[in-house]
Amino acid sequence: SAGTGALAQWVLVELQGEVEPRQSGDLAGSLLGDLHYTCEGIPVLIVGHHILYGKVVQLEKPFAVLVKQGGAPQPSPTEPHGHYTVTALIKTKLLFKTRPKPIITHVPKKV
Amino acid sequence: AAVRSRAEVDATLQTAKLNPAELLPAVQCLSFSPRAGGGECCLLQLEPGLCAELEAGRSLIIRGEKDEHAVLCSKDKTYDMKIADTSNMLLFVPGCKTPEELNADPASCNIIHSQIAGFSKNYWELRRCRPKLKKLRKLLMEDPYEGPDSQKDQTSTFSKYTTEDLLNLIQASEEEILHHLQVIDACQIEGYWRILHFDYEMKLLNHVTQLIDSESWPLSKVPLGVCLEELGSLEPREMIEHILLSYGRKYVDDGEVFFEMREDKICRAIAQMLLQNAVKFNLAEFEEVWQQSVPEGMTTRLDQLQGLALVDKSSRPETIFLLKVEDLPEDNQERFNSLFGIRQKWTEVDITPYIQDLCAEKQTVGALLTKYARSSTLNGIKVYNSRRPIS
Numbered sequence: 001s002a003g004t005g006a007l008a009q010w011v012l013v014e015l016q017g018e019v020e021p022r023q024s025g026d027l028a029g030s031l032l033g034d035l036h037y038t039c040e041g042i043p044v045l046i047v048g049h050h051i052l053y054g055k056v057v058q059l060e061k062p063f064a065v066l067v068k069q070g071g072a073p074q075p076s077p078t079e080p081h082g083h084y085t086v087t088a089l090i091k092t093k094l095l096f097k098t099r100p101k102p103i104i105t106h107v108p109k110k111v
Numbered sequence: 112a113a114v115r116s117r118a119e120v121d122a123t124l125q126t127a128k129l130n131p132a133e134l135l136p137a138v139q140c141l142s143f144s145p146r147a148g149g150g151e152c153c154l155l156q157l158e159p160g161l162c163a164e165l166e167a168g169r170s171l172i173i174r175g176e177k178d179e180h181a182v183l184c185s186k187d188k189t190y191d192m193k194i195a196d197t198s199n200m201l202l203f204v205p206g207c208k209t210p211e212e213l214n215a216d217p218a219s220c221n222i223i224h225s226q227i228a229g230f231s232k233n234y235w236e237l238r239r240c241r242p243k244l245k246k247l248r249k250l251l252m253e254d255p256y257e258g259p260d261s262q263k264d265q266t267s268t269f270s271k272y273t274t275e276d277l278l279n280l281i282q283a284s285e286e287e288i289l290h291h292l293q294v295i296d297a298c299q300i301e302g303y304w305r306i307l308h309f310d311y312e313m314k315l316l317n318h319v320t321q322l323i324d325s326e327s328w329p330l331s332k333v334p335l336g337v338c339l340e341e342l343g344s345l346e347p348r349e350m351i352e353h354i355l356l357s358y359g360r361k362y363v364d365d366g367e368v369f370f371e372m373r374e375d376k377i378c379r380a381i382a383q384m385l386l387q388n389a390v391k392f393n394l395a396e397f398e399e400v401w402q403q404s405v406p407e408g409m410t411t412r413l414d415q416l417q418g419l420a421l422v423d424k425s426s427r428p429e430t431i432f433l434l435k436v437e438d439l440p441e442d443n444q445e446r447f448n449s450l451f452g453i454r455q456k457w458t459e460v461d462i463t464p465y466i467q468d469l470c471a472e473k474q475t476v477g478a479l480l481t482k483y484a485r486s487s488t489l490n491g492i493k494v495y496n497s498r499r500p501i502s
Contacts, residue, residue: 007166010228011207012154013141015200027143032202032227034120035139036129041210044129045141051127056209062162063234064155064171065203084173086165087152092209 007086010065012093013045015052035094043094054096063090115140117222136221137213141204144226154201154234161185161237174282183237187286190237202230239472242283244291245441248306250280251297255308259347271303296357298349307353313384315354316377318342320406323372330408333359335368375415378405382416383433391432394422417464421454436465443469447483451497456487458494 013035033047045052066084120138124131161171164185173192175181183190204227254269272280274289281288296312297304307315322341323333335355342351355361358377359370381404386392402411413422418436422429434453440446450457450465463476470476480486484495 008205010203010205011209013202013204013207013227015202016198017200027230028147028149029145030143031115032141032143034115034123035141035207035225036124037135037210037213038133039135043210044134046123046127046129051129061156061158064157064162064165065228066153066155066235068151068153086171088203088205089162089165090154090203091162094207 008088009092010088010090012059012063012090014093014095014097015045015047016097043096045094045096049102051101052096053101054094057093057095059091059093064088065090114224115222120222135210135213137208137223138221139207139223139225141202141207141225141227143230144228147227147229149229152203152229152231154203154231155183156195156234156236158190158237158239160188174279176280179243179282182240182243182282183235184282184284187284189240189242189283189287191240193236193238194233195236196233198232200230200232201234202227204228241469241471242281242287242291243441244281244283244287245437247277247281247283247288247291248295248437250277251295251304251306254305256300256305256311257308258311258314258350261311271305273302274304277304296353298353300349309383309387312354312357313380315346315350316358316380318345319351319354319358320377324407330372330374330406332364333370333372335361335370372406374409378409378411379415379419381405382411383419386420386431386433391423391430394429394431397431418467421461434465436468439465443479443483447497451484456489456494456496457484458492462495 033045036044036046038044041056043054043056045054064086065088067087068084117138120140121131124134157165165171169186172184173181174184181192183192204225206223207225208223250270250272254271270276277288277292278285283291292304295306297306299305319333319338319342322328322338323330326337328334333355335352338351338355339348355370358380359372361368361370363369378401382401385397385401385404398411398413405411416431419433420431421434422431439449446466446469450462454461459476459480462480466476466479469479480495483498485498486493486495488494
Protein backbone atom coordinates (compact mmCIF):
# COMPACT_ATOMS: atom_id res chain seq x y z
CA SER A 1 0.00 0.00 0.00
CA ALA A 2 1.08 3.59 -0.56
CA GLY A 3 2.68 5.60 2.21
CA THR A 4 1.24 8.90 3.33
CA GLY A 5 2.22 12.10 1.56
CA ALA A 6 3.28 12.64 -2.02
CA LEU A 7 5.33 9.90 -3.62
CA ALA A 8 8.98 10.63 -4.33
CA GLN A 9 10.18 10.54 -7.93
CA TRP A 10 13.34 8.54 -8.42
CA VAL A 11 15.37 7.88 -11.53
CA LEU A 12 16.44 4.52 -12.94
CA VAL A 13 19.98 4.09 -14.24
CA GLU A 14 20.28 1.10 -16.56
CA LEU A 15 23.70 -0.34 -17.25
CA GLN A 16 24.73 -3.22 -19.43
CA GLY A 17 26.26 -6.20 -17.73
CA GLU A 18 27.54 -6.28 -14.20
CA VAL A 19 28.92 -3.65 -11.93
CA GLU A 20 31.73 -4.90 -9.78
CA PRO A 21 33.24 -3.23 -6.79
CA ARG A 22 36.65 -1.75 -7.23
CA GLN A 23 37.96 -3.26 -4.08
CA SER A 24 36.85 -6.68 -2.98
CA GLY A 25 33.70 -6.70 -0.89
CA ASP A 26 30.14 -5.47 -1.37
CA LEU A 27 28.99 -2.67 -3.56
CA ALA A 28 27.33 -1.16 -0.51
CA GLY A 29 28.97 2.11 0.42
CA SER A 30 31.27 2.18 -2.59
CA LEU A 31 31.48 4.80 -5.31
CA LEU A 32 29.97 4.08 -8.72
CA GLY A 33 31.12 7.07 -10.71
CA ASP A 34 30.50 10.60 -11.92
CA LEU A 35 27.37 11.41 -13.87
CA HIS A 36 27.61 14.37 -16.25
CA TYR A 37 25.30 15.67 -18.94
CA THR A 38 26.44 17.27 -22.17
CA CYS A 39 24.95 20.66 -23.02
CA GLU A 40 22.59 18.76 -25.33
CA GLY A 41 21.35 16.71 -22.38
CA ILE A 42 23.15 13.45 -23.14
CA PRO A 43 24.14 11.61 -19.96
CA VAL A 44 27.80 10.70 -19.63
CA LEU A 45 28.80 8.32 -16.85
CA ILE A 46 32.43 7.82 -15.91
CA VAL A 47 32.77 4.48 -14.11
CA GLY A 48 36.26 3.41 -13.21
CA HIS A 49 38.24 3.47 -16.42
CA HIS A 50 35.23 3.66 -18.68
CA ILE A 51 33.12 6.40 -20.23
CA LEU A 52 29.51 5.42 -20.87
CA TYR A 53 27.27 7.47 -23.12
CA GLY A 54 23.54 7.08 -22.72
CA LYS A 55 20.18 8.71 -23.26
CA VAL A 56 17.34 10.01 -21.15
CA VAL A 57 14.24 7.89 -21.69
CA GLN A 58 10.72 8.68 -20.50
CA LEU A 59 9.27 5.33 -19.48
CA GLU A 60 6.09 4.23 -21.23
CA LYS A 61 5.35 2.09 -18.21
CA PRO A 62 6.60 3.73 -15.03
CA PHE A 63 7.95 1.67 -12.17
CA ALA A 64 6.95 1.65 -8.53
CA VAL A 65 9.70 0.98 -6.01
CA LEU A 66 8.42 -1.46 -3.41
CA VAL A 67 10.04 -1.81 -0.04
CA LYS A 68 9.31 -4.98 1.87
CA GLN A 69 8.05 -4.42 5.37
CA GLY A 70 9.30 -6.51 8.20
CA GLY A 71 12.94 -6.47 7.18
CA ALA A 72 13.32 -10.20 6.63
CA PRO A 73 15.11 -11.08 3.40
CA GLN A 74 12.97 -12.38 0.53
CA PRO A 75 12.44 -16.10 1.02
CA SER A 76 11.73 -16.66 -2.62
CA PRO A 77 12.29 -14.11 -5.39
CA THR A 78 9.55 -15.67 -7.51
CA GLU A 79 6.65 -15.04 -5.16
CA PRO A 80 6.13 -11.62 -3.59
CA HIS A 81 4.28 -12.60 -0.47
CA GLY A 82 4.24 -10.19 2.39
CA HIS A 83 3.58 -6.52 2.95
CA TYR A 84 5.08 -3.89 0.71
CA THR A 85 5.07 -0.12 0.74
CA VAL A 86 5.41 1.97 -2.38
CA THR A 87 8.34 4.24 -1.62
CA ALA A 88 8.76 6.01 -4.92
CA LEU A 89 7.76 6.17 -8.57
CA ILE A 90 10.19 6.05 -11.47
CA LYS A 91 9.12 7.70 -14.72
CA THR A 92 12.55 8.42 -16.19
CA LYS A 93 15.55 6.26 -16.87
CA LEU A 94 19.09 6.92 -17.96
CA LEU A 95 19.87 4.13 -20.36
CA PHE A 96 23.53 3.37 -20.96
CA LYS A 97 23.65 0.88 -23.78
CA THR A 98 26.62 1.89 -25.80
CA ARG A 99 29.81 -0.05 -25.15
CA PRO A 100 31.95 1.74 -22.66
CA LYS A 101 34.91 3.61 -23.98
CA PRO A 102 37.98 2.83 -21.96
CA ILE A 103 39.96 5.70 -20.53
CA ILE A 104 43.59 5.27 -21.49
CA THR A 105 45.73 6.79 -18.83
CA HIS A 106 49.08 5.51 -19.91
CA VAL A 107 50.30 5.33 -23.47
CA PRO A 108 53.28 2.98 -23.76
CA LYS A 109 56.25 4.79 -25.26
CA LYS A 110 57.85 3.38 -28.35
CA VAL A 111 61.10 1.90 -27.61
CA ALA B 112 34.94 6.64 2.45
CA ALA B 113 35.97 10.15 1.69
CA VAL B 114 33.54 12.28 -0.24
CA ARG B 115 34.63 13.06 -3.77
CA SER B 116 35.64 16.66 -4.34
CA ARG B 117 35.07 18.89 -7.34
CA ALA B 118 38.79 18.96 -7.92
CA GLU B 119 38.86 15.17 -8.18
CA VAL B 120 35.92 15.26 -10.60
CA ASP B 121 37.72 17.80 -12.77
CA ALA B 122 40.88 15.70 -12.73
CA THR B 123 38.89 12.69 -13.91
CA LEU B 124 37.37 14.76 -16.72
CA GLN B 125 40.83 15.77 -17.82
CA THR B 126 42.11 12.19 -17.80
CA ALA B 127 39.03 11.15 -19.76
CA LYS B 128 39.72 13.91 -22.24
CA LEU B 129 36.22 15.33 -21.88
CA ASN B 130 35.78 19.03 -22.45
CA PRO B 131 34.04 20.64 -19.43
CA ALA B 132 32.77 23.39 -21.73
CA GLU B 133 30.60 20.79 -23.49
CA LEU B 134 29.07 19.64 -20.23
CA LEU B 135 26.53 21.11 -17.84
CA PRO B 136 28.31 22.57 -14.82
CA ALA B 137 26.82 20.21 -12.22
CA VAL B 138 28.15 16.68 -11.70
CA GLN B 139 26.33 14.00 -9.72
CA CYS B 140 28.67 11.64 -7.88
CA LEU B 141 26.85 8.34 -7.53
CA SER B 142 27.70 5.91 -4.79
CA PHE B 143 25.91 2.90 -3.38
CA SER B 144 24.09 3.50 -0.13
CA PRO B 145 25.22 1.29 2.74
CA ARG B 146 21.99 -0.67 2.49
CA ALA B 147 21.90 -1.08 -1.27
CA GLY B 148 21.80 -4.71 -2.39
CA GLY B 149 20.04 -5.83 0.78
CA GLY B 150 17.14 -7.07 -1.30
CA GLU B 151 14.63 -4.90 0.49
CA CYS B 152 13.65 -2.92 -2.60
CA CYS B 153 12.16 -4.31 -5.74
CA LEU B 154 10.72 -2.81 -8.90
CA LEU B 155 7.14 -3.18 -10.10
CA GLN B 156 6.32 -2.21 -13.67
CA LEU B 157 2.99 -0.36 -13.69
CA GLU B 158 0.20 -0.89 -16.16
CA PRO B 159 -1.64 2.20 -17.47
CA GLY B 160 -3.78 3.77 -14.81
CA LEU B 161 -1.93 2.30 -11.84
CA CYS B 162 0.62 5.12 -11.70
CA ALA B 163 -2.19 7.65 -11.50
CA GLU B 164 -3.89 5.61 -8.77
CA LEU B 165 -0.75 5.58 -6.68
CA GLU B 166 -0.22 9.30 -7.15
CA ALA B 167 -3.80 9.86 -6.05
CA GLY B 168 -2.92 8.15 -2.81
CA ARG B 169 -4.68 4.87 -3.46
CA SER B 170 -3.25 1.53 -2.47
CA LEU B 171 -2.19 -1.50 -4.37
CA ILE B 172 -2.41 -4.82 -2.57
CA ILE B 173 -0.62 -8.06 -3.26
CA ARG B 174 -2.84 -11.03 -2.44
CA GLY B 175 -2.26 -14.73 -2.36
CA GLU B 176 -1.79 -17.58 0.05
CA LYS B 177 1.40 -19.61 -0.02
CA ASP B 178 -0.05 -22.12 -2.47
CA GLU B 179 -1.41 -19.47 -4.83
CA HIS B 180 0.35 -17.36 -7.45
CA ALA B 181 0.38 -13.81 -6.15
CA VAL B 182 -1.83 -11.20 -7.78
CA LEU B 183 -1.81 -7.44 -7.46
CA CYS B 184 -5.11 -5.67 -6.83
CA SER B 185 -6.01 -2.05 -7.33
CA LYS B 186 -9.36 -0.78 -6.14
CA ASP B 187 -11.19 -2.40 -9.02
CA LYS B 188 -8.81 -4.57 -11.05
CA THR B 189 -6.70 -7.70 -10.63
CA TYR B 190 -3.30 -8.43 -12.23
CA ASP B 191 -1.12 -11.53 -12.46
CA MET B 192 2.46 -10.89 -11.34
CA LYS B 193 5.45 -12.34 -13.14
CA ILE B 194 9.16 -11.79 -12.73
CA ALA B 195 10.89 -10.36 -15.78
CA ASP B 196 14.63 -10.80 -16.00
CA THR B 197 16.80 -8.35 -17.80
CA SER B 198 20.45 -8.85 -18.60
CA ASN B 199 21.03 -5.25 -17.57
CA MET B 200 21.66 -3.79 -14.17
CA LEU B 201 18.92 -1.48 -12.92
CA LEU B 202 19.99 1.07 -10.32
CA PHE B 203 17.40 3.18 -8.54
CA VAL B 204 18.58 6.62 -7.58
CA PRO B 205 16.49 8.97 -5.42
CA GLY B 206 17.11 12.61 -6.13
CA CYS B 207 18.99 11.99 -9.37
CA LYS B 208 18.53 15.05 -11.53
CA THR B 209 17.69 15.12 -15.23
CA PRO B 210 19.25 17.72 -17.53
CA GLU B 211 16.00 19.71 -17.47
CA GLU B 212 15.99 19.81 -13.70
CA LEU B 213 19.62 20.95 -13.60
CA ASN B 214 18.97 23.65 -16.18
CA ALA B 215 15.91 24.85 -14.30
CA ASP B 216 17.99 25.48 -11.22
CA PRO B 217 20.99 27.54 -12.32
CA ALA B 218 22.03 28.34 -8.77
CA SER B 219 22.59 24.64 -7.97
CA CYS B 220 26.09 23.91 -6.86
CA ASN B 221 28.41 22.19 -9.23
CA ILE B 222 28.73 18.92 -7.30
CA ILE B 223 25.87 16.78 -6.00
CA HIS B 224 26.37 13.56 -4.05
CA SER B 225 23.62 11.04 -4.72
CA GLN B 226 23.19 7.63 -3.23
CA ILE B 227 21.97 4.61 -5.15
CA ALA B 228 19.20 3.18 -2.95
CA GLY B 229 19.18 -0.23 -4.54
CA PHE B 230 19.74 -2.26 -7.65
CA SER B 231 18.21 -5.23 -9.38
CA LYS B 232 18.48 -7.39 -12.45
CA ASN B 233 14.76 -8.10 -12.52
CA TYR B 234 11.40 -6.51 -11.92
CA TRP B 235 7.74 -7.52 -11.52
CA GLU B 236 5.59 -7.39 -14.61
CA LEU B 237 1.81 -7.13 -14.44
CA ARG B 238 -0.82 -8.57 -16.70
CA ARG B 239 -4.52 -7.84 -16.21
CA CYS B 240 -6.36 -11.02 -15.37
CA ARG B 241 -9.80 -12.24 -14.42
CA PRO B 242 -10.36 -11.95 -10.68
CA LYS B 243 -10.17 -15.35 -9.02
CA LEU B 244 -13.70 -15.45 -7.66
CA LYS B 245 -14.57 -19.14 -7.70
CA LYS B 246 -13.05 -19.43 -4.24
CA LEU B 247 -15.51 -16.81 -2.98
CA ARG B 248 -18.50 -18.95 -3.77
CA LYS B 249 -16.71 -22.05 -2.46
CA LEU B 250 -16.08 -20.39 0.91
CA LEU B 251 -19.65 -19.23 1.29
CA MET B 252 -20.98 -22.62 0.23
CA GLU B 253 -19.14 -24.25 3.14
CA ASP B 254 -22.06 -23.22 5.30
CA PRO B 255 -25.13 -22.03 3.39
CA TYR B 256 -27.78 -20.28 5.44
CA GLU B 257 -30.80 -22.48 6.02
CA GLY B 258 -33.00 -20.00 7.82
CA PRO B 259 -33.44 -18.89 11.42
CA ASP B 260 -35.11 -22.14 12.44
CA SER B 261 -32.16 -24.21 11.43
CA GLN B 262 -30.26 -25.69 14.33
CA LYS B 263 -27.09 -25.65 12.29
CA ASP B 264 -26.08 -22.07 12.89
CA GLN B 265 -25.91 -22.41 16.65
CA THR B 266 -23.78 -25.51 16.60
CA SER B 267 -21.90 -24.77 13.40
CA THR B 268 -18.16 -25.13 13.51
CA PHE B 269 -17.71 -23.81 9.98
CA SER B 270 -15.97 -20.53 9.39
CA LYS B 271 -18.08 -17.53 8.68
CA TYR B 272 -16.63 -14.67 6.66
CA THR B 273 -16.80 -10.93 7.07
CA THR B 274 -15.94 -8.51 4.25
CA GLU B 275 -12.47 -8.14 5.77
CA ASP B 276 -11.97 -11.91 5.82
CA LEU B 277 -12.95 -12.17 2.18
CA LEU B 278 -10.60 -9.35 1.19
CA ASN B 279 -7.75 -11.27 2.78
CA LEU B 280 -8.62 -14.62 1.23
CA ILE B 281 -9.82 -13.83 -2.28
CA GLN B 282 -7.42 -12.87 -5.06
CA ALA B 283 -9.45 -10.02 -6.48
CA SER B 284 -9.92 -6.31 -6.01
CA GLU B 285 -12.42 -5.05 -3.46
CA GLU B 286 -14.82 -3.82 -6.12
CA GLU B 287 -14.68 -7.12 -7.98
CA ILE B 288 -15.38 -9.01 -4.74
CA LEU B 289 -18.31 -6.81 -3.72
CA HIS B 290 -19.75 -6.99 -7.21
CA HIS B 291 -19.52 -10.77 -7.25
CA LEU B 292 -21.22 -11.02 -3.86
CA GLN B 293 -24.14 -9.20 -5.45
CA VAL B 294 -24.09 -11.43 -8.52
CA ILE B 295 -24.33 -14.60 -6.41
CA ASP B 296 -27.09 -13.04 -4.26
CA ALA B 297 -25.07 -13.24 -1.06
CA CYS B 298 -26.38 -11.28 1.92
CA GLN B 299 -24.98 -10.15 5.22
CA ILE B 300 -26.40 -11.84 8.30
CA GLU B 301 -25.02 -10.67 11.63
CA GLY B 302 -22.05 -9.15 9.88
CA TYR B 303 -21.13 -12.29 7.96
CA TRP B 304 -21.59 -12.86 4.25
CA ARG B 305 -23.90 -15.81 3.62
CA ILE B 306 -25.31 -17.61 0.63
CA LEU B 307 -28.78 -19.06 1.09
CA HIS B 308 -29.21 -22.80 0.88
CA PHE B 309 -31.11 -23.43 -2.35
CA ASP B 310 -34.01 -25.12 -0.57
CA TYR B 311 -34.43 -22.19 1.80
CA GLU B 312 -34.18 -19.79 -1.12
CA MET B 313 -36.96 -21.64 -2.93
CA LYS B 314 -39.04 -21.66 0.22
CA LEU B 315 -38.77 -17.87 0.43
CA LEU B 316 -39.47 -17.44 -3.27
CA ASN B 317 -42.50 -19.66 -2.97
CA HIS B 318 -43.93 -17.51 -0.15
CA VAL B 319 -43.61 -14.46 -2.38
CA THR B 320 -45.02 -16.02 -5.55
CA GLN B 321 -47.96 -17.47 -3.65
CA LEU B 322 -48.69 -14.07 -2.14
CA ILE B 323 -48.47 -12.41 -5.56
CA ASP B 324 -50.97 -14.98 -6.80
CA SER B 325 -53.42 -14.63 -3.91
CA GLU B 326 -53.27 -10.82 -4.04
CA SER B 327 -53.49 -10.81 -7.84
CA TRP B 328 -50.68 -8.29 -8.07
CA PRO B 329 -49.17 -7.60 -11.46
CA LEU B 330 -45.71 -9.17 -11.64
CA SER B 331 -44.28 -5.73 -12.38
CA LYS B 332 -45.65 -4.10 -9.25
CA VAL B 333 -45.12 -6.08 -6.06
CA PRO B 334 -45.29 -3.86 -2.95
CA LEU B 335 -42.50 -4.36 -0.42
CA GLY B 336 -44.55 -3.11 2.50
CA VAL B 337 -47.42 -5.57 2.11
CA CYS B 338 -44.99 -8.46 1.57
CA LEU B 339 -43.27 -7.66 4.83
CA GLU B 340 -46.60 -7.41 6.65
CA GLU B 341 -48.09 -10.59 5.28
CA LEU B 342 -44.96 -12.73 5.36
CA GLY B 343 -43.22 -11.23 8.37
CA SER B 344 -44.71 -13.85 10.66
CA LEU B 345 -43.36 -16.67 8.55
CA GLU B 346 -39.82 -15.49 7.84
CA PRO B 347 -37.40 -12.76 8.99
CA ARG B 348 -38.14 -9.43 7.29
CA GLU B 349 -34.52 -9.17 6.07
CA MET B 350 -34.94 -12.49 4.27
CA ILE B 351 -38.19 -11.42 2.62
CA GLU B 352 -36.58 -8.23 1.41
CA HIS B 353 -33.50 -10.17 0.30
CA ILE B 354 -35.49 -12.58 -1.84
CA LEU B 355 -37.34 -9.68 -3.44
CA LEU B 356 -34.03 -7.96 -4.19
CA SER B 357 -32.60 -11.17 -5.62
CA TYR B 358 -35.54 -11.95 -7.88
CA GLY B 359 -36.89 -8.52 -8.63
CA ARG B 360 -35.91 -5.04 -9.65
CA LYS B 361 -36.51 -2.45 -6.96
CA TYR B 362 -38.11 0.90 -7.75
CA VAL B 363 -39.98 3.66 -6.01
CA ASP B 364 -43.35 4.90 -7.16
CA ASP B 365 -45.09 7.73 -5.35
CA GLY B 366 -42.94 7.21 -2.27
CA GLU B 367 -43.63 3.47 -2.04
CA VAL B 368 -41.17 0.68 -2.77
CA PHE B 369 -42.13 -1.90 -5.38
CA PHE B 370 -40.46 -4.76 -7.19
CA GLU B 371 -40.69 -5.73 -10.83
CA MET B 372 -40.28 -9.48 -10.66
CA ARG B 373 -37.65 -10.98 -12.93
CA GLU B 374 -39.46 -13.61 -14.95
CA ASP B 375 -36.33 -15.18 -16.45
CA LYS B 376 -34.61 -15.58 -13.12
CA ILE B 377 -37.68 -17.07 -11.42
CA CYS B 378 -38.27 -19.55 -14.24
CA ARG B 379 -34.59 -20.48 -14.14
CA ALA B 380 -34.65 -21.12 -10.38
CA ILE B 381 -37.72 -23.33 -10.70
CA ALA B 382 -36.06 -25.28 -13.49
CA GLN B 383 -33.06 -25.86 -11.23
CA MET B 384 -35.37 -27.09 -8.50
CA LEU B 385 -36.92 -29.61 -10.90
CA LEU B 386 -33.68 -30.72 -12.55
CA GLN B 387 -31.61 -31.26 -9.46
CA ASN B 388 -33.64 -34.30 -8.47
CA ALA B 389 -32.49 -36.61 -11.23
CA VAL B 390 -29.59 -37.26 -13.54
CA LYS B 391 -31.57 -36.29 -16.62
CA PHE B 392 -35.11 -35.74 -17.83
CA ASN B 393 -37.15 -36.40 -20.89
CA LEU B 394 -37.09 -32.95 -22.48
CA ALA B 395 -40.75 -32.82 -23.52
CA GLU B 396 -41.96 -33.95 -20.09
CA PHE B 397 -39.68 -31.50 -18.36
CA GLU B 398 -40.88 -28.57 -20.44
CA GLU B 399 -44.49 -29.38 -19.58
CA VAL B 400 -43.92 -29.72 -15.85
CA TRP B 401 -41.72 -26.65 -15.84
CA GLN B 402 -44.33 -24.42 -17.44
CA GLN B 403 -46.93 -25.66 -14.99
CA SER B 404 -44.66 -24.94 -12.04
CA VAL B 405 -43.91 -21.29 -12.70
CA PRO B 406 -46.17 -18.46 -11.46
CA GLU B 407 -49.22 -17.51 -13.43
CA GLY B 408 -48.37 -15.13 -16.23
CA MET B 409 -44.79 -16.31 -16.69
CA THR B 410 -43.59 -18.09 -19.81
CA THR B 411 -40.76 -20.60 -19.74
CA ARG B 412 -38.13 -20.67 -22.52
CA LEU B 413 -35.15 -22.93 -22.90
CA ASP B 414 -32.80 -19.97 -23.39
CA GLN B 415 -33.50 -19.02 -19.77
CA LEU B 416 -31.40 -22.05 -18.83
CA GLN B 417 -28.10 -21.01 -20.40
CA GLY B 418 -25.19 -22.03 -18.20
CA LEU B 419 -27.58 -24.04 -16.01
CA ALA B 420 -28.76 -26.97 -18.08
CA LEU B 421 -27.85 -28.71 -21.30
CA VAL B 422 -30.13 -30.32 -23.86
CA ASP B 423 -29.02 -33.55 -25.48
CA LYS B 424 -30.44 -33.43 -28.98
CA SER B 425 -28.74 -36.66 -30.02
CA SER B 426 -30.64 -38.90 -27.62
CA ARG B 427 -34.06 -40.32 -28.52
CA PRO B 428 -36.14 -38.94 -26.88
CA GLU B 429 -34.28 -35.69 -26.35
CA THR B 430 -33.18 -35.19 -22.77
CA ILE B 431 -32.09 -32.33 -20.54
CA PHE B 432 -29.75 -32.38 -17.54
CA LEU B 433 -28.38 -29.97 -14.99
CA LEU B 434 -24.93 -28.54 -15.75
CA LYS B 435 -24.00 -25.41 -13.81
CA VAL B 436 -21.17 -23.28 -15.13
CA GLU B 437 -20.23 -22.28 -11.58
CA ASP B 438 -19.45 -25.92 -10.79
CA LEU B 439 -16.87 -26.11 -13.57
CA PRO B 440 -13.13 -25.35 -13.22
CA GLU B 441 -11.96 -21.73 -13.27
CA ASP B 442 -8.76 -22.32 -15.23
CA ASN B 443 -9.22 -22.06 -19.03
CA GLN B 444 -7.58 -25.35 -20.02
CA GLU B 445 -9.23 -27.26 -17.17
CA ARG B 446 -12.61 -25.81 -18.11
CA PHE B 447 -12.29 -26.98 -21.71
CA ASN B 448 -11.04 -30.41 -20.62
CA SER B 449 -14.05 -30.71 -18.35
CA LEU B 450 -16.50 -29.65 -21.07
CA PHE B 451 -15.02 -32.03 -23.65
CA GLY B 452 -15.18 -34.78 -21.06
CA ILE B 453 -18.92 -34.20 -20.77
CA ARG B 454 -19.52 -33.99 -24.48
CA GLN B 455 -17.06 -34.66 -27.27
CA LYS B 456 -18.40 -32.21 -29.81
CA TRP B 457 -20.06 -28.89 -29.07
CA THR B 458 -21.76 -26.32 -31.24
CA GLU B 459 -20.80 -22.72 -30.58
CA VAL B 460 -24.33 -21.96 -29.38
CA ASP B 461 -24.21 -24.74 -26.78
CA ILE B 462 -20.71 -24.09 -25.49
CA THR B 463 -20.83 -20.28 -25.31
CA PRO B 464 -22.70 -20.05 -21.98
CA TYR B 465 -20.08 -22.36 -20.48
CA ILE B 466 -17.02 -20.37 -21.58
CA GLN B 467 -18.30 -16.80 -21.70
CA ASP B 468 -16.97 -16.04 -18.23
CA LEU B 469 -13.45 -17.03 -19.29
CA CYS B 470 -13.15 -14.14 -21.72
CA ALA B 471 -10.53 -11.62 -20.69
CA GLU B 472 -11.08 -7.91 -21.33
CA LYS B 473 -11.72 -7.50 -25.08
CA GLN B 474 -11.42 -11.24 -25.72
CA THR B 475 -14.20 -13.00 -27.64
CA VAL B 476 -15.64 -16.49 -27.32
CA GLY B 477 -14.38 -17.09 -30.86
CA ALA B 478 -10.82 -16.33 -29.81
CA LEU B 479 -11.10 -18.78 -26.91
CA LEU B 480 -12.43 -21.49 -29.21
CA THR B 481 -9.60 -20.92 -31.66
CA LYS B 482 -7.10 -21.32 -28.88
CA TYR B 483 -8.50 -24.24 -26.93
CA ALA B 484 -10.54 -26.23 -29.43
CA ARG B 485 -10.43 -27.65 -32.91
CA SER B 486 -13.31 -27.13 -35.27
CA SER B 487 -14.84 -29.54 -37.75
CA THR B 488 -18.13 -29.94 -39.56
CA LEU B 489 -20.75 -32.48 -38.52
CA ASN B 490 -23.91 -32.82 -40.65
CA GLY B 491 -23.26 -29.39 -42.10
CA ILE B 492 -22.94 -27.77 -38.67
CA LYS B 493 -19.68 -26.39 -37.30
CA VAL B 494 -18.69 -28.18 -34.09
CA TYR B 495 -15.77 -27.92 -31.70
CA ASN B 496 -13.85 -30.69 -30.04
CA SER B 497 -10.77 -31.05 -27.92
CA ARG B 498 -7.33 -30.34 -29.33
CA ARG B 499 -5.94 -33.29 -27.49
CA PRO B 500 -7.19 -36.82 -26.73
CA ILE B 501 -9.25 -36.94 -23.56
CA SER B 502 -8.38 -39.83 -21.29
